[in-house]
Amino acid sequence: MKHYDVIVIGTGPAGQKGAIQAAKLGKKVAIIEKNNVLGGAQINTGTIPSKTLREAVIQLTGTNRRGLFGEAYRVKKNITVADLMAASQNVIRHEWDVIRGQFERNNIDLIWGAAHFEGPNLLQIVRENETEMLTADKFLVAVGTRPARPDNIPFNGRTVMTSDELLKLDRLPKTMIVVGGGVIGTEYASIMATLGVRVTLVEGRHQVLGFLDQEIAGAFQYFLRQEGITLRLGEKVSAIREVEHDRGVGDTNGNGKGELVQAELESGKKLHAETLLYAVGRQGVCGILGLDNVGITFDDRERLKVTDNYQTNVEHVYAAGDVIGFPALASTSMEQGRRAICHAFGQDVGNYNTALFPYGIYAVPEISMVGKTEEQLTEDGIPYEAGIAGYKELARGKILGDEDGMLKMLIHQETHEILGVHVMGTQATELIHIGQAVMALNGTAEFFINNVFNFPTLAEAYKVAAYNGLNKLAHIR
Structure with missing residues (x-):
């Protein structure tokens, strides 16, 4: 029977980063995957395929270029599912190779099968024709979630x-x-x-x-x-x-x-x-793990409750990713998995500002935000002004054919500290990180006034928004 310093259950973003972090600390690591592909929902059914589908749709329809070439512009007249899926599968296969390569380089044992706790430190791995028993000192549960499927909905996978x-x-x-x-x-x-x-x-x-x-x-x-x-x-x-x-x-x-x-x-x-x-909610999948044999409880949606250090109610079992609920983002899951393992082996990684998690919605148009909304600031009684920049004011916006995008910067009326940034339009999820970095360093709107940005860029929107907000505060039109 093999023994490990830590066993990670699930190869999604939380599991990947947790396992790699443990390996970097010199620990003997195994990672378990019950499906026949790596990466969990992030790679196979969620983040990567949906975002690749979006990108393929935008490129093939030409919707992102119509502001420049006209409403009739279209790259491909008859778009088929095969066109869309080909792009998605290409990216998915690449991500499988990347993950497998990372596991191999870090000497992480990849074990296929369904994990089931038989005791506090004993794990059974069930495969089609065999079972295997493993033991470990620590465990990281990172099994993710699946789409909610209420019994009263006649799902058939077709219509x-x-x-x-x-x-x-x-x-x-x-x-x-x-x-x-x-x-x-x-x-x-x-x-x-x-x-x-x-x-x-x-x-x-x-x-x-x-x-x-x-x-x-x-x-x-x-x-x-x-x-x-x-x-x-x-x-x-x-x-x-x-x-x-x-x-x-x-x-x-x-x-x-x-x-x-x-x-x-x-x-x-x-x-x-x-x-x-x-598309109403997601459901945890930890009910099949035998957690009752360890003394771990979960809620009615099979989500696990954890401490700030990602420990469950059993000290040597940690959990990270979608299985612990909000915010359930691939980005936050990665960091949760890493931090859980660091705590498990006594590594101090310091605090991180959960109030500055960026959110990205890969719709058409793209949306991203960090920090407070106007409604939250009003409720908290914080005086602010909003600086607005429309993409139509940016040369880059015109070049890209996006004249409808916008960036909103919320500025403290007295200190000029940046309280929130909200972007809708091309590259919103990339642009948001500029605001996130300045906010993390307690920067003010003057940072954007007093520094030079490449031209023409969408990032220039920060300078435009800063001028707009500060001019309002100074009663300058």
């Missing part, structure tokens, strides 16, 4: 699906209902609309992406409507079923009948489309 099945479509539908106005729902709704699919988005709240600054969220909703997306806000779905419909004139299937998905809303409205994407 009613989660985000996992959406990536396996064999054809592009003409119409789609998206249930859920969170990050996953809005990303896929905007991507599909860019492809020409007629999308209806249903969200129970009166605003999509409720954590965003309201001005940014409002502008984003405007762009969604401009892309032809119908927003059903403040509406909840009461029932979903498949129904027959008359195909009408031109039917070539003989019986004139076809199938549609019907979503009935609590208000009595009935929506119909060829497909329905259910």
